[in-house]
Amino acid sequence: xxxxRQQLTHAATIITVGGQTDGAGRPGVxxxxxxxxxxxxxxxxxxxxxxxxxxxxxxxxxxxxHDSLGLFQMRxxxxxxxxxxxxxxxxxxxxxxxxxxxxxxxSPRGLLDIPGWxxxxxxxxxxxxxxSAFPDRYQNYQPVAEAILTALTRPAPSxxxxxxxxxxxxxxxxxxxxxxPEGTWVRTSAFGWRTDPITFEQAFHSGSDFxxxxxxxxxxxxxxxxxxxxxxxxxxxxxxxxxxVGGERVASYYAHMWEYGIHVxxxxxxxxxxxxxxxxxxxxxxxxxxxxxxxxxGTGQPAIDSDQWLTDQGAEGITGGTSSRASCTLGGGxx
Numbered sequence: 101x102x103x104x105r106q107q108l109t110h111a112a113t114i115i116t117v118g119g120q121t122d123g124a125g126r127p128g129v130x131x132x133x134x135x136x137x138x139x140x141x142x143x144x145x146x147x148x149x150x151x152x153x154x155x156x157x158x159x160x161x162x163x164x165x166h167d168s169l170g171l172f173q174m175r176x177x178x179x180x181x182x183x184x185x186x187x188x189x190x191x192x193x194x195x196x197x198x199x200x201x202x203x204x205x206x207s208p209r210g211l212l213d214i215p216g217w218x219x220x221x222x223x224x225x226x227x228x229x230x231x232s233a234f235p236d237r238y239q240n241y242q243p244v245a246e247a248i249l250t251a252l253t254r255p256a257p258s259x260x261x262x263x264x265x266x267x268x269x270x271x272x273x274x275x276x277x278x279x280x281p282e283g284t285w286v287r288t289s290a291f292g293w294r295t296d297p298i299t300f301e302q303a304f305h306s307g308s309d310f311x312x313x314x315x316x317x318x319x320x321x322x323x324x325x326x327x328x329x330x331x332x333x334x335x336x337x338x339x340x341x342x343x344x345v346g347g348e349r350v351a352s353y354y355a356h357m358w359e360y361g362i363h364v365x366x367x368x369x370x371x372x373x374x375x376x377x378x379x380x381x382x383x384x385x386x387x388x389x390x391x392x393x394x395x396x397x398g399t400g401q402p403a404i405d406s407d408q409w410l411t412d413q414g415a416e417g418i419t420g421g422t423s424s425r426a427s428c429t430l431g432g433g434x435x
Contacts, residue, residue, distance in 0.1 A: 101244055106160055107142040110171055110189050111248050115271040116323045117193035119369040123212050124197050132196050133245035135226040138237045139173040144189055157187035172196050179208050270344045273322035277373045278417040285310040288389055291405040307393040308407040314388045316379040320370045321352050329364050336383025337362050339376055340399055353393035356385045
């Protein structure tokens with residue numbers, strides 16, 4: 101099979117949601133991909149014959165399979181959700197995985213609601229959720245599902261915060277976003293050489309500073325895995341997230357949160373735009389702001405101009421900033 105960018109984006113959503121779903125693991129993600137490949141070829145399908153309003157939502161085409169919708173061809177009349185909900189790829193993935201945290205719990209049953217699903221053949225497990233008239237189709241797509249999962253995931257070290265070894269799987273991100281809400285921030289200090297706001301000497305600033313009110317939400321710039329979340333010396337409250345963007349491992353650093361302003365923990369899977377913390381002014385900071393760093397290659401690699409990187413990636417919500425004074429003293433030798 102040859103998949104386009106949109107199909108791979110839907111696959112990445114399924115992988116990311118699976119990573120956030122306790123108990124799914126790699127086997128569950130493979131089964132979910134098998135089901136979506138079989139039902140829709142990884143397309144978000146509207147169904148204007150049964151639900152004309154489904155065309156009003158982002159979609160990859162129109163289908164006519166009775167009254168089914170979306171990646172997993174779920175039916176509103178069967179209780180899977182409303183038309184609006186089922187035209188959301190993230191919702192459909194959560195519904196397929198199911199479990200007590202699933203939006204459709206306890207019925208219709210998602211994968212985690214199938215007793216002993218781990219012992220079933222993957223095709224049988226997919227059929228147990230989908231209840232298709234053609235139960236043998238799913239197994240045909242297991243090799244494709246395995247190949248997609250391998251292609252869209254990369255190993256990344258999980259010791260960004262000084263923890264133990266091991267590896268985590270980082271799916272290709274579905275999008276890139278600016279880390280603060282539109283209209284809430286001002287650019288205060290760019291990446292590069294500048295006059296230190298405390299010593300007034302020339303020093304290298306390894307990130308981009310964005311001033312915002314205390315408590316302003318900070319968003320993850322992309323889907324990824326949290327590898328550090330805690331108070332760390334001159335950084336103050338620091339979160340590090342490992343991502344895969346365009347096939348490349350990238351780490352994002354978010355600094356100067358108050359300790360109570362950190363809302364994630366190491367090992368968590370987060371999605372682009374997820375609220376991970378709040379703006380503060382801890383560590384070596386002269387005012388409330390977010391110090392953001394982008395490090396291609398992952399944690400500990402040299403930082404680049406994060407503002408320019410966000411622009412190059414077409415980050416959602418990046419417009420609307422102005423310039424003001426410097427607000428932190430973090431330099432290129434930090435972390």
